[in-house]
Amino acid sequence: MAGYLPEQALQPLIYDIGAPGRSGVNLPECDVPRATLPAELTRDDLPLPEVGEVQVVRHFVKLSQLNYSIDQGLYPLGSCTMKYNPKINEDAARLPGFAQLHPLTDESGAQGALFLMHELQGWLGEISGFEAVSLSPAAGAQGEFAGILMIRQYHIDRGEGQRDIILVPNSAHGTNPATVTMAGMEVRELPADAQGNVDMRALHAACEGDLRDRIAGMMITVPSTLGLFESTILEVIETVHDAGGLMYMDGANMNALMGVVKPGELGFDVMHYNLHKTFSTPHGGGGPGSGAVGVNEKLKPYLPGPIVEVVAEEDGDTPPLYGFVMPEKSIGRMKAFHGNFGMHLRAYAYIRVYGDSGIRDVTRYAVLNANYLRARLMRSYRVPYPRYCGHEFVLEGHIEGVDEVHALDISKRLMDYGFHPPTNYFPLIVPEALLIEPTETEVKEDLDAFVEAMERIAEEARTEPETLLNAPHTAPVRRLDEVRAAKELVLCCAPALPSYS
Amino acid sequence: MGDWKTPANLKYSESDEWFALDGDIVTIGITDYAQDQLNDIVYVEFRDPGDSIDAGDSFGEVESVKAASELYSVVPGEITEVNTALEDEPETVNADPFGAGWMVKIRASDLAGLDSLMDAAAYDAYCDSR
Numbered sequence: 001m002a003g004y005l006p007e008q009a010l011q012p013l014i015y016d017i018g019a020p021g022r023s024g025v026n027l028p029e030c031d032v033p034r035a036t037l038p039a040e041l042t043r044d045d046l047p048l049p050e051v052g053e054v055q056v057v058r059h060f061v062k063l064s065q066l067n068y069s070i071d072q073g074l075y076p077l078g079s080c081t082m083k084y085n086p087k088i089n090e091d092a093a094r095l096p097g098f099a100q101l102h103p104l105t106d107e108s109g110a111q112g113a114l115f116l117m118h119e120l121q122g123w124l125g126e127i128s129g130f131e132a133v134s135l136s137p138a139a140g141a142q143g144e145f146a147g148i149l150m151i152r153q154y155h156i157d158r159g160e161g162q163r164d165i166i167l168v169p170n171s172a173h174g175t176n177p178a179t180v181t182m183a184g185m186e187v188r189e190l191p192a193d194a195q196g197n198v199d200m201r202a203l204h205a206a207c208e209g210d211l212r213d214r215i216a217g218m219m220i221t222v223p224s225t226l227g228l229f230e231s232t233i234l235e236v237i238e239t240v241h242d243a244g245g246l247m248y249m250d251g252a253n254m255n256a257l258m259g260v261v262k263p264g265e266l267g268f269d270v271m272h273y274n275l276h277k278t279f280s281t282p283h284g285g286g287g288p289g290s291g292a293v294g295v296n297e298k299l300k301p302y303l304p305g306p307i308v309e310v311v312a313e314e315d316g317d318t319p320p321l322y323g324f325v326m327p328e329k330s331i332g333r334m335k336a337f338h339g340n341f342g343m344h345l346r347a348y349a350y351i352r353v354y355g356d357s358g359i360r361d362v363t364r365y366a367v368l369n370a371n372y373l374r375a376r377l378m379r380s381y382r383v384p385y386p387r388y389c390g391h392e393f394v395l396e397g398h399i400e401g402v403d404e405v406h407a408l409d410i411s412k413r414l415m416d417y418g419f420h421p422p423t424n425y426f427p428l429i430v431p432e433a434l435l436i437e438p439t440e441t442e443v444k445e446d447l448d449a450f451v452e453a454m455e456r457i458a459e460e461a462r463t464e465p466e467t468l469l470n471a472p473h474t475a476p477v478r479r480l481d482e483v484r485a486a487k488e489l490v491l492c493c494a495p496a497l498p499s500y501s
Numbered sequence: 502m503g504d505w506k507t508p509a510n511l512k513y514s515e516s517d518e519w520f521a522l523d524g525d526i527v528t529i530g531i532t533d534y535a536q537d538q539l540n541d542i543v544y545v546e547f548r549d550p551g552d553s554i555d556a557g558d559s560f561g562e563v564e565s566v567k568a569a570s571e572l573y574s575v576v577p578g579e580i581t582e583v584n585t586a587l588e589d590e591p592e593t594v595n596a597d598p599f600g601a602g603w604m605v606k607i608r609a610s611d612l613a614g615l616d617s618l619m620d621a622a623a624y625d626a627y628c629d630s631r
Binding site: 424425428431482483486487 | 538541543544564566567568591592631
């Protein structure tokens with residue numbers, strides 16, 4: 001299609017641009033006898049798109065041009081660390097020796113891949129101060145699930161299976177309480193104090209009251225989703241340990257700690273890493289993710305498997321032999337095969353490129369950039385917790401005296417200035433929250449351009465609020481009807497597949 | 502103070518439910534302040550009539566374009582009725598939170614939980630402080 005008429009969709013569905021019999025490939029004449037499938041296994045129609053190669057390429061290129069990505073500009077999505085994915089990672093992931101390795105290859109034929117996974121396990125353990133690491137969980141939430149199942153099994157094995165309560169601060173990622181519930185345990189929410197830390201009185205009350213013998217542990221994100229380092233974290237950990245519980249660290253915000261603070265040395269028992277956040281592997285639509293999990297000595301036997309270990313030591317000229325091993329009391333597999341190996345490769349490349357001092361610099365620049373933005377934006381927006389922040393911070397998307405303008409309107413208007421909106425309305429404990437995380441890769445000119453856009457938007461809110469309420473004006477589509485999108489789930493494509501009952 | 506409504510004849514919880522007592526039947530909904538904070542409500546789900554709940558238990562959840570929240574009762578008892586009209590028209594909670602937007606009725610087996618609730622003035626002050 002050369003273009004589209006204004007009343008048409010921006011890009012039709014691929015089902016709507018083909019024609020019967022059109023195809024992108026021509027198969028050679030069949031030169032072997034045709035086999036016939038049993039009639040009950042065949043059908044007359046198969047509703048696949050019928051399109052030529054050029055149509056397919058143009059279709060997806062057009063769709064990609066409607067999208068916004070970090071390769072185009074700042075993507076300040078707080079609590080998700082949408083960081084730039086260095087291209088060298090992709091080079092590494094496309095090396096044929098890795099890319100064409102079949103997951104069922106015998107271990108002896110996959111020693112290079114196993115060596116790499118073994119190295120990555122060790123490096124992640126070193127970065128976080130943990131004894132052992134499993135790379136198998138497929139994403140952060142699955143890493144959380146693995147961690148809580150390990151805590152549960154640990155208590156059961158000690159004859160304390162009645163420990164079924166996990167404490168979760170009210171600033172937590174939504175996945176934390178979901179994980180606890182999924183593991184068959186019970187969530188107790190803890191409030192935040194005026195500084196944005198865990199309310200210590202509430203924590204002591206929970207750990208020292210009637211429920212003491214039911215405390216299985218606590219899940220906490222450090223720094224918190226407010227971007228704040230829990231200044232009482234050592235007391236939090238000690239309090240939960242004294243009650244007999246274990247400490248889970250949600251590693252989603254590891255970009256503020258990497259190379260500077262080791263959670264294992266703080267006293268955490270288990271954490272997950274988001275390789276697709278901190279370690280620069282693709283995130284969101286570019287995934288899949290990888291939620292490796294690290295543990296201390298107590299939980300090591302329970303790690304999800306398989307993990308990679310040296311199964312035969314180096315001997316003279318013979319290199320060590322690596323193999324997959326299920327830990328002694330493993331909670332089992334989280335995923336088929338060996339986790340998302342393509343992500344292990346990219347994370348390995350990332351750590352390798354930076355080295356130990358570079359990893360520390362990543363954290364320092366991430367924190368510096370966030371604090372720079374926070375300090376400048378405090379002049380035009382309210383910052384509810386005006387402390388030094390970690391790698392991200394929260395603004396209130398509310399302009400004094402302009403009640404009709406909300407965080408959502410500010411976010412939508414940012415799109416007109418060429419920036420991806422920040423996270424809206426999370427964490428829930430801040431009204432009209434805008435959670436901003438610039439990451440380490442942004443240079444000062446780009447940070448300044450973002451500040452200028454935000455300042456102009458604050459001014460527009462006062463002088464021409466309609467411009468915000470109707471934003472975006474330059475995006476491929478205008479303001480979407482979120483209520484209708486949430487209520488009327490209508491798929492307009494999906495040719496009905498025949499049933500095979 | 503903001504411009505939300507807080508009827509004087511109801512009792513209020515810190516988790517933003519309102520409670521109305523008639524005999525041993527307690528009617529529960531969410532406050533005007535809560536619906537305003539949540540923004541457009543797109544989905545509600547309640548436990549079934551006949552279910553028994555304890556004080557502090559969730560009797561359902563409400564979901565808006567911004568967030569999903571659990572709904573809690575401060576009284577134990579049996580759910581006698583739920584407002585099924587909200588399933589198709591959850592926006593009624595935004596439009597009339599204290600009237601047509603009521604959520605569940607519970608036959609309370611113990612009313613002590615109501616004593617811990619706030620009156621309208623205390624609830625307004627509580628909302629102002631947030």
